Amino acid sequence: MSSQLLRFEDWTAPVPAVRREVLSALPHPDEKNPPLLFVPGLGHGAWAFREHWLGHAASRGFSAYALSPRAAGSLRAYVHDVVQVAAGLPRQTVLIGHGVGALVVSHALARYPAKAAVLAAPVLDGWPALGAALRTNPFGTLPAFFGGGLGLSRKQLYSPGCTYERKLTREPTAVYRSVLTASRPAAPVGSPPMLVVGSPDDKIVTRKALDRTAARFGGAPLLFPGMGHDLMLDTDWQEPIDAVIDWLEKELLA
């Protein structure tokens, strides 16, 4: 773990600024709840949250934002972008990461004292996820080993009867490599309350990986059986987001 105080890399080679795509849905009237910032995983963009979750969170009184990953990014750049957007919001923000977005959030938590954090179907350790991907989608996954970019299939991400496959984007292999070789994130600053949600039927995040992540952040995962990896796009999308907001409301009262 590198030093949190001596940030030579940030001092001498700051992450270059880019225009970031941030989608939002705001409640009327503003109820002074902390804003939610959704961070998508690889292959996805802010659109994945606009489908259902942003609007639903706003209808429950939370201003909701989603950030698309920058083009040709790296884990470091993604973390930088999350912290930049979070610090730019008017109040202390709740970070909600999905898939590899959860890994980005776990690193951002060491750089920004979030109000709370939610890791949804988190891919914190890339290797077991890669193994699971090889098992369910060998033809989409193998090219990634030879610089071809990783393909994700319908079977991996969604439960039967639901697909957004055509909206997925292919990220360059270098991005996957920076995720796979990421060092463990430093401890979160400001000790935010944390929640892990996922599905036992997720084809990318194994049940074991989910339990391991939850244990690391001190708890048991909240499970939604029958759902695919993309909790926010699946036909039952409302259950997990309602559970997350219920949990959040309880934590904010505490």
Place this chain on the structure above:
Amino acid sequence: MQDTPDIADRHDAVCVIGAGASGLATIKSLREQGFSVDCYERETSVGGAWNWRHDRSPVYSTAHLVSSRPLTEFPDFPMPDDWPDYPHHSQLLGYLERYSEHFGLRDDIWFGTEVVSVTPAGDGRWDVTTRSVGGGAERVQRYAAVIAANGHNWAPKPFTVDTSEFRGRVMHASAYKDPAQLRGRKVLVIGGGNTGCDIAVEAAQQAEKVWHSTRRGYWFAPKYLFGRPADQMLPPRLPLRFRQKLYRWMVRLTAGDLTRYGLPAPDHRPYESHPVVNSQLAYYLGHGRITAVGDVASMEGSTVELSDGKRIEPDLVITATGYLPRFEFLAPELLDVDEDGRPDLHLHAFARRHPTLAVIGLLQPDAGLLPLAHWQSVAVARWLRLRIDDPAKAAAVQQKESVRPVRSWSRLRVVPSSRHWFEVGHTDYLRAVEDLLKHMEPAS
């Protein structure tokens, strides 16, 4: 529970004095460790020295940061990455206002309230007397700890030359606000620090005639090197000796030898004085818009006599002599203040004999102050928490800290002047704080 009827006991709450950058960071760090906080601020808004509306603010309308953004921002609340490399002072104020809004820090700040005195109440607790700035009754409250974040750039250091017989206008740099004050005047700027050089450069653009009086030569660092902010280019990981070599080389490449303009050669090595970051001084010296002169010997009538016997006739004298730290609300022995007014604190933060008294932001780093103030406040808050949760471990940490050599975190080889009382190299300093934080971590 009150032991005397007129002292309100705030139990485990911590008192923070000042809501400038250091005070705000301190409130946040204390809250993260679960403390209730009462912060007293004599002004009616946050920002301290950076808030130009405040009486005691030293900023002038054209002031920009002298350290670049990544070395100046709070480590857990970055400035927007599309801001300039060296933001304007009003941007820094906006940043501090957003910081306090973002984390809801205003809820804990009592504005328009000044601290009159802080006295030990036994058991490591403190009686804090406060009063509304507008007047009114004094109020005494008892706190578990007191953290002073009252800044050290608001009490001008007196100018030692007698000016009573001088007919021109004399003002301290803290009263300088706008270049319009210089227009058409014959200006003498005294002082070779960042402020003195900034004002000399402004005067070069506005005034009729400019003299710049400096006692010694300095190492003028440029703001840019190879098109990048210079402080991002100097490898901070190298040993001091190599960095001094690189610094000399950088100065030779940029400002070059300034003695041919009449400036004295530096009488010290790089990193032995507070860095002066100014790319324009040499430029205006070269254009003859600024005349470098030596020390001022006397001022009488309309003339100023210099130490080399030369006489000049300015009608406006700006003394950029710097500032002195002041803690009027604390008895000097509490901070081990010596006869010159210099407090002696562990890591320039912890009172040596009072474990529940600390000062945040009393540093002169070779980079931005905010990151250092942040980590100081994190260390102080964790220390106060450790004292409550695990007194045995706290005692062990205190024992370990008492033998930490001063030279490991403070620059000892500096030009002897009050200006360098709190001079630290930011990497050495952060290493020491990091080590302290590690010792305080709960065993897992």
